[in-house]
Amino acid sequence: MASAVASSFVRLQSRPDEIHRLLTDVDRYNTQNAVLLEDYLARQCANPDPSNNHDLMANLALLKMYQFNPEMVDFDVIRRILAKALISPISSDFNLCLYLLSDEVCRDQSISKLLVLREYLERAQFGDFWKEMYGNIEEDEEEASVVDGIAGFDNGLRRLIVGEITGTYQTISATHVQDMVNLDEEAVLRLAKENGWTVNGNVISLPVKSDNEVKGSVISESIAFEQLTKILSAANDM
Amino acid sequence: MYQENYDDEEFVGNIDVVADSYANVDEIEDGAELDDDELLMQAQAGVQSIPEQIRNFLGHLHQNLKTAKVNDLSYNYENQFARLSDKYYAKSSWPEPQYVAALVGDDGLFLILYRELYYRHIYSRLHPSLETRFRSFENYCDLFNHILNSDGPTDLELPNQWLWDIVDEFIYQFQSFCTHRSRVNKRSADEISLLKENSQVWSTYSVLNVLYSLIQKSSICEQLRVAQQGGDVMEAAGEFGSRPLYKMLGYFSIVGLVRVHCMLGDYTLALQTLENIELGNSRALYTRVTACHVTVYYYVGFAYLMMGRYADATQTFVHILTFVSRTRQYQQRSHQFDSANKKAEQMYALLVIAVSLSPVRVDENIHTYLREKYADQQHKIQRGGEEAVNVISELYMFACPKFITPIAPNYDDVEATVVEPQAYQLRIFLREARLQLVVPTLRSFLKLYTTMDIERLSTFLEMDAAELRNQLMVYKQRCRQVKWVGGPDLLSGELVSTTDLEFALQEDMIFIAESRVGRRYADWFIRNANKVQDLVNSQENKQKSVIANTGKPQSEQAAVEA
Numbered sequence: 001m002a003s004a005v006a007s008s009f010v011r012l013q014s015r016p017d018e019i020h021r022l023l024t025d026v027d028r029y030n031t032q033n034a035v036l037l038e039d040y041l042a043r044q045c046a047n048p049d050p051s052n053n054h055d056l057m058a059n060l061a062l063l064k065m066y067q068f069n070p071e072m073v074d075f076d077v078i079r080r081i082l083a084k085a086l087i088s089p090i091s092s093d094f095n096l097c098l099y100l101l102s103d104e105v106c107r108d109q110s111i112s113k114l115l116v117l118r119e120y121l122e123r124a125q126f127g128d129f130w131k132e133m134y135g136n137i138e139e140d141e142e143e144a145s146v147v148d149g150i151a152g153f154d155n156g157l158r159r160l161i162v163g164e165i166t167g168t169y170q171t172i173s174a175t176h177v178q179d180m181v182n183l184d185e186e187a188v189l190r191l192a193k194e195n196g197w198t199v200n201g202n203v204i205s206l207p208v209k210s211d212n213e214v215k216g217s218v219i220s221e222s223i224a225f226e227q228l229t230k231i232l233s234a235a236n237d238m
Numbered sequence: 239m240y241q242e243n244y245d246d247e248e249f250v251g252n253i254d255v256v257a258d259s260y261a262n263v264d265e266i267e268d269g270a271e272l273d274d275d276e277l278l279m280q281a282q283a284g285v286q287s288i289p290e291q292i293r294n295f296l297g298h299l300h301q302n303l304k305t306a307k308v309n310d311l312s313y314n315y316e317n318q319f320a321r322l323s324d325k326y327y328a329k330s331s332w333p334e335p336q337y338v339a340a341l342v343g344d345d346g347l348f349l350i351l352y353r354e355l356y357y358r359h360i361y362s363r364l365h366p367s368l369e370t371r372f373r374s375f376e377n378y379c380d381l382f383n384h385i386l387n388s389d390g391p392t393d394l395e396l397p398n399q400w401l402w403d404i405v406d407e408f409i410y411q412f413q414s415f416c417t418h419r420s421r422v423n424k425r426s427a428d429e430i431s432l433l434k435e436n437s438q439v440w441s442t443y444s445v446l447n448v449l450y451s452l453i454q455k456s457s458i459c460e461q462l463r464v465a466q467q468g469g470d471v472m473e474a475a476g477e478f479g480s481r482p483l484y485k486m487l488g489y490f491s492i493v494g495l496v497r498v499h500c501m502l503g504d505y506t507l508a509l510q511t512l513e514n515i516e517l518g519n520s521r522a523l524y525t526r527v528t529a530c531h532v533t534v535y536y537y538v539g540f541a542y543l544m545m546g547r548y549a550d551a552t553q554t555f556v557h558i559l560t561f562v563s564r565t566r567q568y569q570q571r572s573h574q575f576d577s578a579n580k581k582a583e584q585m586y587a588l589l590v591i592a593v594s595l596s597p598v599r600v601d602e603n604i605h606t607y608l609r610e611k612y613a614d615q616q617h618k619i620q621r622g623g624e625e626a627v628n629v630i631s632e633l634y635m636f637a638c639p640k641f642i643t644p645i646a647p648n649y650d651d652v653e654a655t656v657v658e659p660q661a662y663q664l665r666i667f668l669r670e671a672r673l674q675l676v677v678p679t680l681r682s683f684l685k686l687y688t689t690m691d692i693e694r695l696s697t698f699l700e701m702d703a704a705e706l707r708n709q710l711m712v713y714k715q716r717c718r719q720v721k722w723v724g725g726p727d728l729l730s731g732e733l734v735s736t737t738d739l740e741f742a743l744q745e746d747m748i749f750i751a752e753s754r755v756g757r758r759y760a761d762w763f764i765r766n767a768n769k770v771q772d773l774v775n776s777q778e779n780k781q782k783s784v785i786a787n788t789g790k791p792q793s794e795q796a797a798v799e800a
Binding site: 009010024026029056057060064067068069070090091092095096098099100102103119122123124125164165167168169170171172173176203208210211212213214215216217218219220221223227228230231234 | 442443446450502503504505506507510544545546547643644645657659662663666667669670673707708709710711712714715718720727729730735738740741742743744745749750751752753754755756758759760761764767768771
């Protein structure tokens, strides 16, 4: 299975030494370092490459600094940290950020909107998600999007949704896919080609991998050596 | 104030500022101006009022401390102190430290340690006033100053249990203070002004400062790393770290730090802190003090649970609960039996949450216990809905650690609603738990079929077909968890499937297959062979004692058998 994305905690290759040292040291409490972490966040936001543009540990360290020093809180920074966590392939990233916030912070308008978006996403209600995300733009063009300044947000999100689809379905109707990824027929055909799906009329066939394979098995017990120590030592006494 | 330079000078500075700034408290104590004679008489009366047995005990304690007899101290501390507390001071405090001073020739270090016990007793049996809380903090500063800021290592030696209790109590009192100060509307005007003037006392930074300083002074991280990777441990330990007192205090401070990070909602940092401590190693240092052993696993398991790593949480809790139930008979004699038992009960509650949300087979004995005590709750969680959420909330509130806010509230705003970190953490946890509830509910239906139409299943579940499609995706998503695969880094792991039920959709048709567990013959034989062995052993022991007692006078023999 995809163990490459298994953890948000291994050191990212793109993480600079300076940041790494800070995260593994008491220096993480020094408020003068907030600006380093904020700059680092800005670089993560500008980078559209999903393989190395999210460093959860660094962002959590920044949230912790805000937790200890409420006068430093910058809502726009928190908004961007949460938006980054929203499109992280590891589903627990978002909650780990929330644990370091408070009711007061969650009442902020754009933060609470992100919470609503997250709810649709984690309930796999993708249609409602896109509606909430882009539905009101025309009436209210003044309002900045809550995911402003996050490079590659839509694509990162589609990668997530595509991952959910391929993990659950073997065949699926194209119209369903269109609704879920919020793309028209033509774009879905392009998406199918990119992912190596076979399109047959309105039905898309997805390659069968371990996630969407249906195969029962018998789990046999495995005995660890430690379980036998008592018996063996008793045998020795005789 | 929390800069990278952790040199001693700065540490002293911080503490001195704190200790000097209690102008208000000092006045309370001095009271009226008595002349020397009267003071002397009062002191004598105070000393006289100490029962003889207590005076003897304090004398022994003092002697054993001076001569560093750690084994005797262990007995004084773990057995006598608890027994005498019950006998003489069940509902009052131990004798005033100023009177005890006369008994021990004003030995400063002894008095610091005595005060630590004195305040700890007040915290556990009585209601500590704000002044007591301040005083106790001041005493901790004195103690840690002595340990951290002397020119060379101190000669003091204490039993491991005592050292653990010091670190543990220090954090407990910190947490208790944070809760105390957050109830602004219950504080009197005097208390508020005292709190405002002494914002340094029990501040989060000062507590972290102590823990990090103890860790640094003892070079414990380096020692553990060298022990793991090979090399000269003594060299890594250095002048201070090679002393048991420093080594153990440093080690316990790592565990204490894990606890503080969890109390602040920083679960990743909590697990990161343990990177040099190998879990599952039966000879690890944490096994030397049972309370520490249990604490490590409780907080690691809790952190995993909060991170949504239910499989890891289950494994952690099962490991320690198996240990606790196996060693119960030895623990009963310990004065910490009650608190270890309570922690175990809390962990069972957390385990119920973890195994209900992410069903998995657990150890037979643990499984039996859960079925006996928590069958009702498990059943309710499996049925899903609001009732399941309520059950989870109840279990959680019973079992979770006390959370704190790291900063002082606004003391001027009496009307403000009290910030309740407990409720906030629960709410965030429930966000995930609610989603996870899809798993047991859907699983119980899917298990019954090998193929199923979406439309039909949706009528069974009384749910919209489109919503059911979504829930099936949520199920898949929720059954993929990061799972620890060993090694010193508790955060790392692999993405694995945690379900024994596989399914996939072909448009509107669900295909289902279940993995079955084969019969566990070997496990059955091992358990029963062990049982027989225990039985044989106990019979043999009985026989031996009977043989040993033959020929002795009747009365004595009866006493032995009783």
